[in-house]
Structures are given as structure tokens and as C-alpha cells.
């Protein structure tokens with residue numbers, strides 16, 4: 001496969017954009033090599049600037065659950081554009097999407113739209129702090145909640161990829177209020193509560209972790225977190241930016257049958273447009289301005305075109321609830337068969353799969369927290385990544401990332417992926 005145009009576009013981009021990218025993971029720093037510049041996408045496939053096509057296992061990091069360029073979404077957005085791009089006023093569409101989301105997701109009465117998952121999580125902890133009149137939050141090592149200061153305290157994903165646990169520019173004053181615990185380790189959370197009695201506003205976590213690779217919650221971890229929050233009058237925040245409208249229509253709350261106090265969204269709710277949101281029961285949401293005193297705002301929040309893309313995507317999901325089961329099955333088959341292929345060849349690995357999210361960790365038999373994920377053989381993953389890329393399969397460019405399966409991934413794509421994985425084994 002030739003990457004001639006991608007190579008020259010990357011060179012040019014680096015002159016004008018830091019690292020040549022607008023989000024670090026895209027630069028392929030973890031896997032090495034030249035990032036592929038994509039020109040278009042349709043269904044399960046991406047096409048790059050050199051005309052190569054790839055089966056897409058990233059799907060824009062989750063949003064494209066229906067596959068790329070779904071015709072109903074394209075039609076709806078095209079129609080919406082005729083009315084204008086942004087008004088900075090309320091629109092009927094905002095109420096429509098708010099109704100659709102609050103009726104689909106358990107335990108929420110009201111929702112506020114923002115423009116990214118980062119904004120959603122940043123605003124959710126401000127709201128939790130305002131509501132509880134407490135300052136500290138607990139987050140888990142390896143969970144990612146966007147790039148706002150409070151969360152860049154040894155976060156996962158891009159930051160982990162760069163081996164840069166704390167970002168310069170985050171002040172000690174901010175870091176003081178973010179307490180870290182270990183994912184899937186309830187004792188680590190208990191001990192944080194014990195040392196900070198009466199000071200914890202909230203626990204925030206990815207109910208299925210996806211930013212240190214896919215790591216599902218073990219046993220009754222989520223339930224115990226909920227109990228700890230109740231015992232300490234702290235709020236439980238589910239960051240459902242990845243899992244919302246993916247694990248189930250009602251997200252991880254529905255999937256695990258556990259209710260959170262505040263839920264954040266992103267990715268799928270925008271249907272590929274830049275949208276985030278946070279939601280909770282009325283008692284909590286009414287703390288937000290203009291009704292309450294917790295300030296939060298956005299010039300382009302609730303943008304009509306973004307809302308139409310999100311509304312249409314969510315409506316398609318709602319009218320075809322079997323999709324969640326379908327893509328979970330696809331993901332299960334892919335992960336089980338991949339595991340069998342590698343094990344047959346005597347290659348040790350762990351494949352975590354939960355709903356339509358999965359990750360492959362080489363050289364390790366179990367991965368249940370960030371430490372485990374960092375012990376995996378990332379060199380091996382990088383080789384696997386490049387082999388598949390050269391064979392028309394686009395995996396996330398880091399062993400710390402999650403594969404997102406779309407509804408357009410069918411038997412033919414799975415078979416090709418399994419076949420190329422066998423060829424990879426023969427090549428090493």
C-alpha cells in the first residue's frame with residue numbers, strides 16, 4: 001500500500017498545526033509511522049488521500065455507530081442546513097432532542113447540551129461541586145474525561161500514550177482537588193473516602209473504561225461505588241461519552257442496571273457533529289444557570305445542524321433497538337475468533353470485550369486496570385496495527401485505545417480481519 005499523499009500532507013500539516021494534528025492520538029506517535037489522511041468514508045469503510053480503503057474499527061472514536069454517512073442522517077442535515085447554521089436562540093429542535101434523550105436514559109429529567117465530551121465532564125463536576133458544596137472529586141487512573149485541567153491528573157488515552165502522566169500547565173492548586181483511585185479496586189476508593197471524609201463532591205468514571213483500552217467493570221464494582229457515594233452523600237457521575245447510546249439505548253446505566261446521579265454524553269449523541277451533554281434529575285440540574293447559580297454557557301451549544309444530526313442518529317437507534325444486541329454479537333464473534341487464532345499460534349493475549357467495544361492486549365492474560373494495560377506488549381500491538389493498516393484494516397493507533405464496532409461491520413469485514421490476522425501471525 002502506498003501512502004504518498006498522506007506523507008506529503010502530513011509534512012505540510014506539521015508546518016502549520018502542532019504535530020500536524022488537531023488531537024494528539026491522530027499523529028500515530030504510539031505506533032510510529034505516518035498518519036493516514038482520510039478523504040471520505042461510507043458504511044464500514046474509510047478512503048484515504050491515496051485512494052486506499054480500510055475497514056474502520058475506530059468509527060471516529062465511537063460516534064459513527066451506524067457506520068459512515070448514513071443516508072437518513074445526510075438527508076436530515078442537508079435539509080436542516082437550508083434554514084441557517086446558527087441562531088444563538090432557543091430552537092424547537094433542542095427540546096425535541098432533550099425529550100428523546102431524557103425518555104431513553106434512566107434517572108435523568110433534564111439535559112444541557114454542550115459542544116464536546118470535555119465540556120460535558122468539566123461542567124458535570126462543576127455542577128456536582130455546586131450541588132454538594134464540596135471541592136474534591138475522585139477519578140480513576142487511566143479513565144479519560146476530556147482534557148480539562150481537573151482531569152489531566154495521570155489520565156489515560158493520548159496522555160498515557162505519550163507517557164506523560166501530568167500535563168505542564170495544570171496547576172498544583174487544581175491537582176489538589178482530584179484524587180486518584182484504581183479501577184476495579186473498591187478498597188482504593190474506600191481509602192480515598194476515609195482520608196477525605198465529608199470533602200468528596202463526586203466520583204467520576206467510565207462505567208466501561210475505554211481510554212486505557214477496553215476494560216469492563218468487574219463483579220459488583222459499580223454497585224459498590226454507588227453504595228460508597230450514598231454513604232458519603234457524594235454524587236456518582238457516569239461518564240457515558242463512549243457508552244451512551246452504545247452499551248444500550250439507556251447507556252451503561254441500563255446495561256448494568258445501576259443509576260448514576262449525573263451522566264455525561266458525547267460522541268454518538270452528535271451523530272458525528274461536535275456535541276456533548278450532561279444530564280441528571282431535576283433537583284440537580286436546577287442548580288444550573290439561569291435557574292440556579294452554577295454557571296455554564298455556550299455560544300454554539302444546541303447548534304441546529306448538530307442537533308439534527310444527533311436527533312436523527314438517536315431516532316434511528318430508538319427505532320431499531322436490536323442494533324445494540326446485533327453489534328455486541330459482532331464484537332463478541334470478532335473478539336472470540338481473534339483470540340482463538342492467536343492462542344492457536346501460541347501467542348499469549350487478553351481480549352477485553354464489553355458491548356460493542358473491545359481491545360487486544362498482547363503478552364498478558366488479564367487486564368483490569370491501568371497498570372495491567374501498561375504491562376501489555378505494546379510493541380507487538382504496534383506491529384499488528386501496521387500489518388493490518390497495510391492490509392486495508394484501520395485499528396485505533398494505540399494499544400491503549402478501544403475498537404468501536406459499527407452496524408456496518410458484517411461477516412465479510414470480520415472474515416477479512418480474521419484472515420489478515422492469520423497472515424500477520426505467519427509474518428512474525
Ligand SMILES: *Cc1c(COP(=O)(O)O)cnc(C)c1O
Nearest residue numbers: 116117118144145146241242266
Ligand atoms: C472522548 C471522551 C471524552 C472527551 O470527549 P471530547 O469530545 O473528545 O472532548 C470524555 N470522556 C470519555 C469517556 C471519552 O471517551
